[in-house]
Amino acid sequence: MKVYFSHSISESIKHKYLYLDNDFLSELFKDEIVLTETLHILDGSVFLIDPLTALEFLRDIYMPQQYNKKKKFISNEIFSPATNHQEIYKNLQENALLLSRIYAHQNHKNRSGVVDLFLAARLMYYQSPLLITGNKKDFPSCVFDTIGVLNIEQSGDGVMKPFCLIQFNRTNFEACYSALQKLPQ
Amino acid sequence: MTDYREDPKPQYEKRTPTQIRLKPVKVTKKIISDLVEIVKENKELLRKAETKYQL
Numbered sequence: 208m209k210v211y212f213s214h215s216i217s218e219s220i221k222h223k224y225l226y227l228d229n230d231f232l233s234e235l236f237k238d239e240i241v242l243t244e245t246l247h248i249l250d251g252s253v254f255l256i257d258p259l260t261a262l263e264f265l266r267d268i269y270m271p272q273q274y275n276k277k278k279k280f281i282s283n284e285i286f287s288p289a290t291n292h293q294e295i296y297k298n299l300q301e302n303a304l305l306l307s308r309i310y311a312h313q314n315h316k317n318r319s320g321v322v323d324l325f326l327a328a329r330l331m332y333y334q335s336p337l338l339i340t341g342n343k344k345d346f347p348s349c350v351f352d353t354i355g356v357l358n359i360e361q362s363g364d365g366v367m368k369p370f371c372l373i374q375f376n377r378t379n380f381e382a383c384y385s386a387l388q389k390l391p392q
Numbered sequence: 393m394t395d396y397r398e399d400p401k402p403q404y405e406k407r408t409p410t411q412i413r414l415k416p417v418k419v420t421k422k423i424i425s426d427l428v429e430i431v432k433e434n435k436e437l438l439r440k441a442e443t444k445y446q447l
Contacts, residue, residue, distance in 0.1 A: 222416060224408065224409050224410075226409075235427075235431075236431060236434065237431070238431065239428040239431045239432055242424075242427055242428060242431055243424055243428065246419045246423075246424060246427075247419060250416070250418070250419040251416050252416055253410070253414050253415070253416050253417070254417075255409060255410065270437075270441070272437055273434065273437055273438075276430050276433060276434045276437065277434075279430055280427065280430045280431070280434075283423065283426060283427055284417055284423065285417045285419065285423050285427075287410055287414055287417075288410075289409050289410060290409060290410055298403035298405070299403075300400075301400040301401060301402075301403050302400070302402065302403050304400045305400045305401075305402060329409065331402070331403075331404075332403055332404060332405050333405055333407075333408070333409045334404075334405075334406065336409055380402070384402060
């Protein structure tokens with residue numbers, strides 16, 4: 208397995224808060240070469256784990272040994288847990304509902320899952336954090352910009368799997384929100 | 393959103409996404425080796441489980 212990336216990525220993420228989506232985290236957990244290369248590429252940013260991403264990462268594992276390995280992995284000092292309390296969720300819920308309505312209005316065909324909506328809501332809530340995800344379709348271009356792509360070659364079939372670095376675009380969001388508000392009641 | 397009967401409004405926060413402002417953690421050899429060890433151990437665990445299943 209090998210990682211291909213544009214060198215501008217390392218500059219784009221310097222000193223930024225970077226949320227890691229579950230698919231990306233799982234990719235790091237799968238292979239030590241990918242893990243090592245990727246951590247060097249993304250060095251310089253603050254790696255954040257959303258509480259719902261942690262839940263996705265740890266869910267469905269019944270073998271205690273494997274569960275403990277995963278738990279130990281995301282508990283490493285390099286990964287920081289994102290703030291998690293009830294007051295934030297009230298605000299995130301509001302953003303998530305708004306985003307889902309905007310996606311639908313903008314003819315975004317794919318229906319994003321609740322976890323992705325909450326992650327998108329977090330990207331919108333805070334000032335310019337980034338997200339790295341393999342599911343770009345859950346973060347549509349009407350509201351989110353892609354600022355870089357990291358490709359991971361899969362072992363065996365050699366298929367290249369892209370992971371996008373995305374960022375909330377407040378100007379585009381405000382335009383979409385305004386269009387939504389203009390709909391006849 | 394405390395009441396779903398009200399229309400949602402965009403919510404923005406000026407504070408950082410963590411409890412305190414964090415500096416990036418430097419990716420050190422120690423961090424890499426700790427994580428690589430876990431990944432390798434997990435691979436071995438899965439391999440053993442697979443072998444057991446095949447038998």
